[in-house]
Amino acid sequence: MSKRTDKKRQKRFNEVHPTTTAPAAQPVVETAAPTAEPVPEVSVTETTAPVNAAPAYDLFIQYQNGEYDAAVLAEKILDKCKAEGMDSSDLKIYVKPEDKKAYYACAGGTGAIELA
Numbered sequence: 001m002s003k004r005t006d007k008k009r010q011k012r013f014n015e016v017h018p019t020t021t022a023p024a025a026q027p028v029v030e031t032a033a034p035t036a037e038p039v040p041e042v043s044v045t046e047t048t049a050p051v052n053a054a055p056a057y058d059l060f061i062q063y064q065n066g067e068y069d070a071a072v073l074a075e076k077i078l079d080k081c082k083a084e085g086m087d088s089s090d091l092k093i094y095v096k097p098e099d100k101k102a103y104y105a106c107a108g109g110t111g112a113i114e115l116a
Contacts, residue, residue, distance in 0.1 A: 058071065068095065070093075070095075076113055077113060081106055084109070086106055087107040089107050091105075101113065101114060102115055
């Protein structure tokens with residue numbers, strides 16, 4: 001390869017993978033001398049997002065004038081798994097629009113639903 005091509009490749013690589021720098025020095029915080037008065041405790045409440053939070057995006061599958069919402073498909077599959085007594089942990093969904101079916105596999109078994 002030529003040097004020109006190598007330089008272009010290196011430039012693209014550097015744009016995608018910026019070099020990491022050392023973290024900035026932490027500011028020095030001076031502590032106050034101990035006083036005779038006790039300092040009241042401050043309670044800190046921690047807020048966290050739920051573990052099974054819905055994704056921050058919508059996913060639609062379009063195929064031959066049909067549109068399918070991935071969230072609706074997942075909800076239908078989870079309901080079907082629950083009705084059949086399957087463990088829906090480790091759920092995998094495979095959408096096959098040409099067959100108008102969504103296949104799924106989970107810890108409790110496999111199955112399919114019709115796309116609406």
